[in-house]
Amino acid sequence: MRGPSGAPASRPARLPGASPGHGYSCGAHEPEASLLAYITRRVVYGVVTLLALSVIVFALLQMSGGGPLDRLKLNPRMQPYIQQLTKQWGLDQPVWKQYLTWLRNYVSPCVERSQGCTETIGLHNAIPFVVLAVAAVATVLIVMKVRTYWRAGLILGLWVVALFVAIQNMTIAFDWGISFQGAGPVWDMIFSRVGATFRLGFAALFLALLIGIPLGIYQAIRQYSFFDQLGTTAAFVTFSTPIFVIAIALQLLLALYLEKWTGVKLFYVTGMNSPDYGDMNLLQRLADILQHLTLPALSIALISLAGYSRFQRASMLEVLHSDYLRTAKAKGLPRRKIVVKHALRNALIPIVTLVSLDIAFIVSGAIITESIFGWPGIGRLYINAIQTVDYPVVMSIVMVIGIGIVVMNIVADILYGVMDPRVRYE
Known part of the structure; x- marks a missing residue:
């Protein structure tokens, strides 16, 4: 190739780290290496976080006063049995040794x-x-x-x-130990109930996203309208209401009073299934699941969807006022195409982080909601374990929840980079 004067044109200088065949490209494996390094670093931080969580929770349980054998001490004839259990459960050992024994067993498959x-x-x-x-x-x-x-x-x-x-x-x-209350292995106790909690939490998250995101988008498009002001007021009211008040109100309005006024029982207030669930066909089972699941899931979802709607509204407004959308509007693109194709994708990116942070709230809300609705999940098991000072059950449930939150945060960070190419893992 020759220049204007007929002399051979000089090639542009290759950037440092670029491959010989691609003059302007950076190192081909740099993004992949940074991603792997970032994931490794986050996993290490997650393990350290979980270790710190286990130490703090174990120390708090030891300092809380009382113990699993306090009720037996009221009976003088139980003293030999108390001494036997104290030795069997390792309660006569130093606290640091009890913790190390628990940690070794907890990670031993x-x-x-x-x-x-x-x-x-x-x-x-x-x-x-x-x-x-x-x-x-x-x-x-x-x-x-x-x-x-x-x-x-x-x-x-x-x-x-x-x-x-x-x-x-x-x-x-x-080997998460045996329950102090004689209910069997802690592993079996938790994982026989974790499916019910997962069902409730997933349903609550699905409802919150299904309602909250479209609501926030519409409020942003109709900024300062009556609907926007009504949605803002409803969100603040929902935020300031305790979840147990919302749960009881839904029980009264949508179950008891609705049945009294209409004579139709649409929702159930206790349990996960009806007693005759095993005799139902597929459609009847699906209807029965929805009738039991709707109210507890909605109790958790209402507060979450209020947060999603406010967050989505703010994110959408920020994107709608960006320069590239003004350019698209000036070129004559239809408003629907601008909102759906260009604005919505970028406005949804921050929601990924919010969902990962919301997992902790959903789990904590499930603990309260399960007790109100008689839902057979780990929430009720957790409350019963705290009341009876059942250390192995409390520690195991806290660690299961902690592992779930840490994993979800790592996945959310990775998905954030997947959805937004501007994010660099450094």
Whole structure:
């Protein structure tokens, strides 16, 4: 190639770190390396956070006063039995040694047995963990290699399938101890109820996103209208109302009074299923699940959707006033196309972070809501364990919730970078 004077044109200088065949490109593996380093760093921080959480909760339980054997001490004839249990549960050991024993057992896998953890683990027991490891590797590959808008959907679908397969093939338990109240292994107690809590929390999150995001978008489009002011007022009222008040109000209005006024029982106020659930056909079972699930899920979702609507409104307003949308409007693009195709995608990005932070609120709300609605989840188990000073159950539930929150925050940070290419993991 020659320049204007006929002399050979000089090639542009190659940037440092660029490959010989691509004059203007940076190092090809730099984004992937930074992403892997970021994930590794966040996992390490997450482990440290969980260790700190376990130490704090264990110390608080020890300083709370009382103990699991206090009720037995009221009976003088129980003294030999109390001494036996004290030694069996390790309560006669120093606090630091009790903690280290608990931590060692908590992370020690074994084959699930009704009598406790006694058998060794074989290769066939590792199927769930292999599935989860493959899903983690596939997630990293999708983030690095797939450049479409649907990356977040691919990752979400991948993990839904992976978790389903892992749970169905789970034969490994962890030695989380035996309940002080004689209810059996803590692992069995928690994971026999975690499905109910997951169902309730997922339904609440789905309702909050389904209602809150469109509500916030419409309020932003109709800024300062009557609907916007009404939605703002309703959001602030909902924020300032305790969740147990919302739950009781929904029970009275949508269950008891509605049945009294119309003679039709649309919703149930206790339990997860009807007694004759096993005799129902598929449609009847689905209707029964919705009748029991709607009120407790709505109790949790109302406060969350108020937050989503306010957050989405602010995010949408910020995007709508950006320069590139003014340019699109000046070029004559239809308002619907501007809002749906250009504004909505960027306005939804901050919601990813909010959802990860909202997981903690949903779990805490589920603990209260499950007690009010008689929902058989880990919330009721947690409250009963606190009342009876059941250390193994309390510690295990707190750590399960903590692990879930840490994992969700890591996933949210990764998805944030997937949805917004401007984010760099440094």
